[in-house]
Amino acid sequence: MATTTLSRGRHAPPAPAHGAAKPPTSLVAARRSAPLVVAGMTCMLLGGLAAAALYLRIDNSRSVLVLARPVAAGQLFTDRDLTQTSLAATGIASVPAARRAQVIGRPAAVDLPAGSLLTPAAVGEPAGLQRGEAVVGLALKGNQAPSQLRAGDRVAIIDVEPTSAGSPAAATAATGRQPATLTDAATVVSAGQRDASSTTTLSVRIPRSAAEQIAAAAASGRATVVLLPSEP
Numbered sequence: 001m002a003t004t005t006l007s008r009g010r011h012a013p014p015a016p017a018h019g020a021a022k023p024p025t026s027l028v029a030a031r032r033s034a035p036l037v038v039a040g041m042t043c044m045l046l047g048g049l050a051a052a053a054l055y056l057r058i059d060n061s062r063s064v065l066v067l068a069r070p071v072a073a074g075q076l077f078t079d080r081d082l083t084q085t086s087l088a089a090t091g092i093a094s095v096p097a098a099r100r101a102q103v104i105g106r107p108a109a110v111d112l113p114a115g116s117l118l119t120p121a122a123v124g125e126p127a128g129l130q131r132g133e134a135v136v137g138l139a140l141k142g143n144q145a146p147s148q149l150r151a152g153d154r155v156a157i158i159d160v161e162p163t164s165a166g167s168p169a170a171a172t173a174a175t176g177r178q179p180a181t182l183t184d185a186a187t188v189v190s191a192g193q194r195d196a197s198s199t200t201t202l203s204v205r206i207p208r209s210a211a212e213q214i215a216a217a218a219a220s221g222r223a224t225v226v227l228l229p230s231e232p
Contacts, residue, residue, distance in 0.1 A: 061086045063097035065118040071108045074124075074151055075190035076203035078137040079104055082118070093119045105135065107190060107203075134211040135189055138202045138218050138225065145200045145225040149191040154228040155204065156184040159217045182217060183210040184228065 068083040082104070084097040095103060095118045107124040129135065138145075138157075149155070159180045183206050192201035202225065206214060217223040 061088050063087075064094040065097055065100060065103065067112050067114050067116050067118060069114045069195075070192070071112045072190065072192050073109065073111050074107050075192050075201065076105055076107050076135060076137055077103050077123070078139075078201070080139070087117070092117070093121070095120055095123065105137075129205070132208050133205055134208045135203055135205050136211060136214055136218065138204060138214075138223055140200045140202065140223065140225060141221070142198045144223065145202065146227045147194065147200075149188050149200070149202065149225070149227065151188055151190050153188040153191075154230060155186045155188060156226045156228055157182045157186050157204070157206070157210075157214055157217070158224045158226060159213070159222050160224045161222060182214050182223075183207055186225075 063084045064087045065082050066085050068081055071077065071081050079100075082100055084100075087094055103118070103123055109122050109124040112118070112122055159182055161179075185207055187205045189203040189205050191203075194200045204225075214223060
């Protein structure tokens with residue numbers, strides 16, 4: 001029987017150990033890329049959360065009332081006093097813009113600077129009116145109102161042509177309209193300070209029967225307020 005022998009000094013290579021085979025290249029690449037996959041998924045998740053938070057913030061914003069100009073405590077709110085802005089739902093007390101009509105005509109509970117957020121606590125209770133009374137807001141220029149009017153002052157409201165056409169007599173001659181006393185039974189509810197444009201804002205309690213005429217005169221710039229002596 002024939003036999004095979006190896007020359008002296010040469011040995012057969014050892015057989016590879018069981019289970020020690022070199023892993024495939026694709027498996028090594030997969031192991032190396034796993035952290036990158038996890039990092040990518042984390043970034044996507046964080047981006048999605050940020051986008052959702054931004055959407056919710058925008059979606060939950062609402063229109064609220066802010067002060068367009070200063071309003072003194074006790075002064076009745078007018079439409080010109082209010083404007084609106086968007087506010088995120090952060091739990092801050094505010095008055096929805098939809099309640100604007102409910103705020104107009106009510107007094108300010110505290111002094112409010114321009115640009116401040118209107119809160120429910122800053123809106124006072126409606127002025128107590130007797131039957132046959134009304135409250136009107138007046139924005140008077142220059143000499144249409146005495147300076148330093150205060151709540152409780154008795155005043156008369158007169159329909160006078162604006163003096164921009166010249167002297168009152170000249171305005172009367174040009175239009176044929178004589179000054180007319182609309183009421184001499186008005187009481188100042190609140191008075192604002194004269195602003196940079198020399199405008200004084202008043203809230204005045206008047207007889208209900210004169211409300212339409214006084215509102216029309218105020219809207220056309222013809223209303224003038226005259227301070228009367230206090231009742232004895």
